[in-house]
Amino acid sequence: MKIAIIDYGAGNIQSIKFAIKRLGYDAVLTDDAAEIKAADKVIFPGVGEASSAMKMLKSTGLDTVIPKLTQPVLGICLGMQLMCEYCEEGDTTGLSIFDAKVVRFDNSVKVPQIGWNQIYDLQSDLFEGVNEKEYVYLVHSFYVKECEETICSTEYGVEYTSAIKKNNFYGVQFHPEKSSKAGEKILENFLKLELPS
Template sequence: MKIVIIDYGAGNIQSIKFAIQRLGYHAVLTYNAEEIKKADKVIFPGVGEASSAMKKLKATGLDKLIPQLQQPVLGICLGMQLMCKFSEEGNTEGLGIFHDNVVKFNHNVKVPQIGWNQISNLKSDLFTGVKENEYMYLVHSYYAPICEETIATSFYGLEYSTALKKDNFYGVQFHPEKSSKAGEKILKNFLKAEVKS
């Protein structure tokens, strides 16, 4: 199985690569379009600021490529947010895979949210073997509201989407590569995922 982690200068790629190695797989870091197209599984990571990350994607043509991918794709953290329609962070037009608009947490909570939080309302094969209210590690100031593509939620001042799914595209706000055994289980489920028509 060929696993590609899209390398566009997004910060958390090495920790994802090591997490995949711990599961017994090998992942390739690349921004080469042909390599990405040939992959069986694609991971779209992200740590950083939305508008500058989107500029990097546009500079390499990845903004056009990613929404056209047919194999399972997993967006992590900022990766998931960039897969949405729009982000308030830097007033950024996203990839439009998910219909959600990403918004900033309001002043009633400390921003960014850093640390462990529970995920609930789990609705996808991505969470096979993961318990309701399992803890995941998060670092973020912006969130995706609940929508029809929501497959998991968390609560931080309000309930929001911690995971989204549409067709072959998955997105998680949390960092599975930093979320202990439950995070590893989610990564493993993704690597076993098949696209269902």
């Protein structure tokens, strides 16, 4: 199986590569459109600021490549947020794969949210074998509002989308590569996904 991790200068990419290696697979880190299109699975990571990350995607033309991918794609943290239509951070227009908006936590909670929190209302084969109210690791100041495409939620001052799905596209707000056994299982489930023919 060919696994591509999109390289656009935003993301803690080595930890994702190591997590995939622990599952018995190899992943290639690439910004080459042909290589990304040819992969069986694509991971779209991201740590950092939304508007500068979008500029990086546009500079390589990946902003037009990613929405047209037909294999399973997993956006992680900022990667998931950039797949939405709009992000308040840097007043950023996203890739519009998901019909969702990304907004900042209000002042009633400590920002960024750093550490372990629970996911619940799990509604996808991405979570097969994962318990309701399992703990995962998060680091973020902005969140995806609940929407029709939400497949699991987390509560931090407000209930928000911690995973999302539309067709072959998946996104998780948490870091599966840092989320112990639950995160490893979610990554493994993603790598085993088969799209309906």
